[in-house]
Amino acid sequence: MSNYNNFSPFYDILTYDVNYAKRAKYLMDIFKEKDKTPSLLLDFACGTGNFSVEFSKMGIDVIGVDMSEGMLCEARDKNEGLEKPVLYLCQKGSELDLYGTVDGAVSCLDSLSHITDYTEFKETLKKISLFLEPERLFVFDLNTPYKHREILGNSFYKTKKRGVSCLWSNRLKEDGLTVEITLDITYKTGLFKKETVTEIITERAYTDGEISAALSEAGFALEAVYGENTLLPPKENSERNIYVARKVK
Numbered sequence: 001m002s003n004y005n006n007f008s009p010f011y012d013i014l015t016y017d018v019n020y021a022k023r024a025k026y027l028m029d030i031f032k033e034k035d036k037t038p039s040l041l042l043d044f045a046c047g048t049g050n051f052s053v054e055f056s057k058m059g060i061d062v063i064g065v066d067m068s069e070g071m072l073c074e075a076r077d078k079n080e081g082l083e084k085p086v087l088y089l090c091q092k093g094s095e096l097d098l099y100g101t102v103d104g105a106v107s108c109l110d111s112l113s114h115i116t117d118y119t120e121f122k123e124t125l126k127k128i129s130l131f132l133e134p135e136r137l138f139v140f141d142l143n144t145p146y147k148h149r150e151i152l153g154n155s156f157y158k159t160k161k162r163g164v165s166c167l168w169s170n171r172l173k174e175d176g177l178t179v180e181i182t183l184d185i186t187y188k189t190g191l192f193k194k195e196t197v198t199e200i201i202t203e204r205a206y207t208d209g210e211i212s213a214a215l216s217e218a219g220f221a222l223e224a225v226y227g228e229n230t231l232l233p234p235k236e237n238s239e240r241n242i243y244v245a246r247k248v249k
Helices: 008-014 020-034 050-057 069-079 118-130 145-152 208-217
Strands: 040-044 061-066 087-090 104-107 137-143 156-161 164-172 178-188 194-204 220-227 240-247
Touching: 008 069, 008 156, 008 164, 008 178, 020 050, 020 137, 020 220, 020 240, 040 050, 040 118, 050 061, 050 069, 061 069, 069 087, 118 208, 137 145, 145 164, 145 178, 145 194, 208 220, 208 240
Parallel strands: 040 061, 040 104, 061 087, 104 137
Antiparallel strands: 137 240, 156 164, 164 178, 178 194, 220 240
């Protein structure tokens, strides 16, 4: 699993098109419909903290957890000016250890897809369940097998924003679920100088059966599955699905 440390200084630049405020509201609307607005929320695999900041602006106390110290350095800088600064912790999901329980948990933008070992995936869900109060919700999203096979696959992309260019090349592995992503990021270091750093990221899509079994083993009941940014069932060509799970034991 990549630690994202090479990618972290450029993450926000290259994901400029994500509407974090809109997505955060969408997630909180799910909490309100199915349960309640959390008072203390776990933002698991929080990255550079963009969702954590949006939840904090809603008046929620937030604990942001990520395994990348580089991403968390970017996140901590965003605490300035927040009435409720986010508590950021550098931890792997399978080693999650909070100071107490939370009454809500989220994981956004296919962060859980970066856990490519199914045993570790299951252990991470168990840890999140351990620190979640009974009957409370864990809302998360995952890339679909369709996206990995048909969209990412063995494709190649190029993007440029604010002087940073990224060559993005994908390789679909034989299981048809796992994609190895190579990011070659070029940026200016002076008037006539450029440097390139490389980050290799691996993401795995999980089948419906694997997700249901892992949730059940972790003490969750799966209450709903939605297509991305909707409250409707996913379509066959859905690229990212939203899962609403309630801790029941």
